[in-house]
Amino acid sequence: MRKTDFSGNTCPIARTLGEVGDWWSLLILRDAFAGLRRFGEFQESLGCAKNILSARLSKLVEHDLLRRVPGSDGSAYQEYELTDKGRDLRLVLVALRQFGENHLFGDGEEWFSLVDVRDGEPVAPLEMRASDGRLLRADDVEVRTVRRNSTS
Amino acid sequence: MRKTDFSGNTCPIARTLGEVGDWWSLLILRDAFAGLRRFGEFQESLGCAKNILSARLSKLVEHDLLRRVPGSDGSAYQEYELTDKGRDLRLVLVALRQFGENHLFGDGEEWFSLVDVRDGEPVAPLEMRASDGRLLRADDVEVRTVRRNSTS
Numbered sequence: 001m002r003k004t005d006f007s008g009n010t011c012p013i014a015r016t017l018g019e020v021g022d023w024w025s026l027l028i029l030r031d032a033f034a035g036l037r038r039f040g041e042f043q044e045s046l047g048c049a050k051n052i053l054s055a056r057l058s059k060l061v062e063h064d065l066l067r068r069v070p071g072s073d074g075s076a077y078q079e080y081e082l083t084d085k086g087r088d089l090r091l092v093l094v095a096l097r098q099f100g101e102n103h104l105f106g107d108g109e110e111w112f113s114l115v116d117v118r119d120g121e122p123v124a125p126l127e128m129r130a131s132d133g134r135l136l137r138a139d140d141v142e143v144r145t146v147r148r149n150s151t152s
Numbered sequence: 153m154r155k156t157d158f159s160g161n162t163c164p165i166a167r168t169l170g171e172v173g174d175w176w177s178l179l180i181l182r183d184a185f186a187g188l189r190r191f192g193e194f195q196e197s198l199g200c201a202k203n204i205l206s207a208r209l210s211k212l213v214e215h216d217l218l219r220r221v222p223g224s225d226g227s228a229y230q231e232y233e234l235t236d237k238g239r240d241l242r243l244v245l246v247a248l249r250q251f252g253e254n255h256l257f258g259d260g261e262e263w264f265s266l267v268d269v270r271d272g273e274p275v276a277p278l279e280m281r282a283s284d285g286r287l288l289r290a291d292d293v294e295v296r297t298v299r300r301n302s303t304s
Contacts, residue, residue, distance in 0.1 A: 111297070145265070146264075
């Protein structure tokens with residue numbers, strides 16, 4: 001299913017995606033988080049075919065992850081912006097990014113890292129914690145069936 | 153690129169994948185985290201074509217996310233187990249899972265949730281925090297170029 005080799009990409013998210021499947025949609029969302037809004041901007045960033053980008057953008061809008069809005073400068077160009085639902089994918093991107101940073105870059109290689117604007121320090125590694133704050137390891141968790149109900 | 157409609161799947165990870173791309177590889181890893189080891193077990197769980205599963209498994213082994221090992225019961229059946237690198241994808245799966253749980257299930261629907269074995273409570277929502285522990289919001293972070301060096 002992979003259409004592109006991301007193994008040399010500067011973005012650790014893209015490198016991770018290159019190892020686990022076809023992820024144009026998440027790369028579009030990554031760019032939306034970075035402030036890109038126009039078709040041409042996404043195409044320039046991703047370097048993918050117009051028909052592929054167009055199909056992915058439409059799917060993201062269909063799933064309410066992006067919404068189409070009028071050009072912010074009043075031009076005829078339609079723009080795309082993240083919905084609240086789309087913004088909630090931020091942690092997926094952070095997790096993908098941190099995996100790539102930890103495993104897919106060698107000494108001396110540069111990449112785009114997500115940092116705290118206050119001090120320029122990289123975002124801390126995500127942690128799996130219990131409801132009471134305990135750090136959880138793989139052996140501390142298991143999968144169980146749960147049910148959403150109106151009171152939850 | 154989507155080959156399957158995951159929108160009705162019980163697994164919130166699968167539902168998220170269904171919205172953002174083709175993710176057979178991550179579903180295989182999800183099953184490996186759940187303890188599946190044999191080709192037939194993965195095929196039964198995923199319900200995907202043998203050639204697709206075979207190609208995905210080979211790619212995961214190639215990328216050192218899974219390794220092939222002799223059958224644990226001494227049988228002729230080859231098994232697959234997560235590598236340390238593969239285990240580091242756990243947080244990606246947790247992030248995908250939590251997005252699905254938050255956005256892709258309706259009242260009364262059941263799903264497989266990741267819970268703390270000690271108290272059965274779901275794993276706490278992942279959080280984006282600064283190196284000093286401060287909770288970070290979208291506006292608190294930005295992407296900057298960094299370089300891996302031998303001292304890091």
